[in-house]
Amino acid sequence: MLLPLAAFFIRDWRMLLIAINVPGVFYLPLWRLIPESPRWLLSQGRVEEAEAILRAAARKNRVTAPEVIFQPLQTENKTEKLSRHNVGDLVKSKNIRWITIMLSFVWIAASIGYFALALNSSNLHGNPFLNCFLSAAVEVPGIILSWPLLRSCSRRLCLFASLFLGGVLLLFTPLIPRDLKLVSIALEMMGKFGFSVALTIVYPFTAELYPTVLRNTAVGTCSMAARLGSIAAPYFLYLGTYSKSLPYILMGGLCVLGGLLSLLLPETYGMPLPETLDHMQTIQRFKKTQNSNTLSGDTTAVENDSVL
Template identity: 30%
Template structure:
């Protein structure tokens, strides 16, 4: 929640590529350091720093949507989000095979050290470069892409690409401009609302999945499989029905699934798991749509800042979600 307020503006200031490398290495370093501490509060402090400044998701997402044309954005995002879904599936397998928590932390965080290679493997976002007045670098990347894909680009078109360096907008001024505009304020409040609900329901279902009767690793893995299905369904539903209808429908069906869950008979475990997985499927769908939809509401030069701000405030849902298992004894 706190880190997004720093990493979003940082990504807009120094670029998507550098932000990805920096946050990835921070996450790996502090994640591994946690495995060596024997003091509880030191563990908490290291986890706080890792969670705050080691999250690469926002910068990677912005880079991925800015590298392709708007009409190809949804399909491209599906392939990128496949990695997110795959990670969710691998996590319970790793936890099952490496149950000792110190070794598990080293296993799941060590691969993030490879983020240093992104300095050589990926290019900066041409859209970000243009928004910073770095037209020559942006054109060089576009030409590199065209050469790789064996596509001829008219030089006159490249020369006529608009490039304007936007002045840095402090977070305080950005908030002032947003809160004093009725249209922007409305959009901002809606984004905060759906982010809070998205994080609360999505992570709440994920966390509580281990309370379902059965092997907790297998059940967590099955629930995680829904991420892959949600990724595909989200892509083609947004292609056919845009954003609003799939978003509203998935919100409604996820809420309905959560509502009926307590009324299901305990002696039919397959029904409980099926309804639970359906709820997680719907929650994953509206989480994906929320991520993309929010980014499309703000211009390039403040896109990551405002996206991170909405996501940051929306983490109120993430904070509440881990407390939901405490409701178990009351039911």
């Protein structure tokens, strides 16, 4: 929201890039203040470090931590089964491969809609600085709404509803008469609202689908897929030189399809986080028998969640 204000006073694009990127340098040292994931430490056999972080979290949250957080037998099993995982594990089995493919498509579709509407704000009717401000301001209620949705609603339904809303609004935008420019702007802003909700929800949803040993890799890979969407977004807008309706039809169709695909993903709301690849939930079409381990999870993980 501050970007159009800075651009209004700094008209040279090189100086504007410097002005908006230099503050990011001050964030670099802050990584030392972020604690490591106890789940990841435990999966790597670093039990003492994991316990120290959990006890510190318990003190900050005024919760009494148990005297013994990890049972000796559980830690022995963890250390015995240590194995290296890499990005190739995201396509290792049929179930994980389809989850990765569908999630990547959802990330790409949401990014195309989000960044295309952000870039298109300067092409809308009216003051480009004001339109850019409104395009950013509409994200605030979307991000605020995502908080209660994540705490109380189905991940799949929230992601579907937000992507479907953004896609349908884009499909309706070319149908608005040219003399109703304010209505077109309102539809685009509402679409941006939907994509903001989708991109806020898809991050934790992706993290909850994958086990501890692959969680960071999966989120990073899907985020990389989203960058493909952001790279493609300007080219969708360029298609408007041939037909003004074509970018909206393509982007809207992709987002609607992404929303429908999200319904096929496993639900994670209220479920324990998976610890290993065996604990991952399966897509409904691949699910033959219900695995009790998948549903119940690791009792250690549940106890640790209560501490946090």
